[in-house]
Amino acid sequence: MRLAYRKANALLNQHISNISDGQTSFHIHYWGFMPNHYNNSLHRHSFFEVCYVQQGTGSYQDDDALFPLEPGTLFCSRPGIWHQIRSEQGLVLFFIAFEIDEALSSADGRKPFQELAAGGQPIAPQEAAALSARIWRTLFSLAESEAAVSRLPMNHLALALLHSFPQAFSPEPHLQAGAMKEDSGEHRHLERARRYIRDNLSSPLHMAQVALELDISPRHLSRIFQACLGQTFVHYIQERRIQQAKDWLLHTDLPIKDIAERCGFESVHYFTRVFTKQLGVSPARFRRSQFADGRQNQS
The missing domain is CATH 1.10.10.60 (Homeodomain-like)
Structure with a gap:
């Protein structure tokens, strides 16, 4: 099992680091697939870090607020926010650290992530997190597969994952620009x-x-x-x-x-x-x- 996590880490960190959809250009600092994540120190970043709890329990501190972590939790460390993860039993954790390349991104491409940085929720509601969770699991299953994986579908999945975050952490996801609504x-x-x-x-x-x-x-x-x-x-x-x-x-x-x-x-x-x-x-x-x-x- 640990081999699968090492393979997923190596594959994505080596090959999926700079991706663009024509409107938004992303620089990915690192991917993480960890079978046993315990405590880390209180720290902050100049970029986004989004984590998904696959298994385990713990807590997440976002500035002065403390949130419980459990399987299925999707949480976001926004740029400049002091944060810390704690777990006594250890977490199976997937995470990605990234920022927008503003010079290569359009105003429309930058806007959702500017809004996320300014006022996103630290913890995504379970229903809003569902799409991101599915993409995380698909990425991991493809990365650990014995079959050769093409870069193109992995790039598309990575883009889909990144674009799922602004709505997942939006205070009002149903009002966000671009959100699909059911027609009558x-x-x-x-x-x-x-x-x-x-x-x-x-x-x-x-x-x-x-x-x-x-x-x-x-x-x-x-x-x-x-x-x-x-x-x-x-x-x-x-x-x-x-x-x-x-x-x-x-x-x-x-x-x-x-x-x-x-x-x-x-x-x-x-x-x-x-x-x-x-x-x-x-x-x-x-x-x-x-x-x-x-x-x-x-x-």
């Missing part, structure tokens, strides 16, 4: 309906047909369009058809009869009537005026 069922249904309408614009597109595709009732579909878009299902489809017709009139030489058919109008006469009512000009006149005012100038 209505939003998902609406997006599916809009995609279906876009892909089948030349078809009749009755409400019952689209509702069946989404496995919801026509009444529910009608409510979704009214609540989310402030317009009826029928009005939305007609609007999409007119917008598509405008685009083809402006950018193609398709005959107006073909455009009417491709946009799902039952006849060129009905198309002309709806188009003229919506825009105050017939399709033919719209095409001529747009050609004179726009397309001709682009040539």
Whole structure:
């Protein structure tokens, strides 16, 4: 077992020290995989040190505050903070010490770690720590594996681990920029309906047909369009058809009869009537005026 920890330490410390995702560039001072971590002295760093307790119990001092350590605890020593780890029985501890290379990082890339340094929690709530914990365990299992490990997946895992920290230690992780939120069922249904309408614009597109595709009732579909878009299902489809017709009139030489058919109008006469009512000009006149005012100038 100790051999596995030595191998993980050697592999990551030798090969994963400077990594970047294009926005944030990280310099990793050291990785640590320790099967028996006991007490250390009260000290501080100029960089971040994040630790994950795989097994064992103990305590962590962060300035004047003392926190219990147990399996699954993820804790962060921020730059300039006096801290100390104590354990009578010993901890199985994974840790990483790193800092941001500000010269090679964008403002957006630096911001989450600046906020972490300024006001991050010392101990991550168990639920918030879950993602980091999984990545730690995956990194260790790959590093101790007998099979050869490619640098690229290890780099990606290391980046994922580092980027998991700002949200894990955020006082309000659900409010952090970039945090994924679950869409409402209505939003998902609406997006599916809009995609279906876009892909089948030349078809009749009755409400019952689209509702069946989404496995919801026509009444529910009608409510979704009214609540989310402030317009009826029928009005939305007609609007999409007119917008598509405008685009083809402006950018193609398709005959107006073909455009009417491709946009799902039952006849060129009905198309002309709806188009003229919506825009105050017939399709033919719209095409001529747009050609004179726009397309001709682009040539």
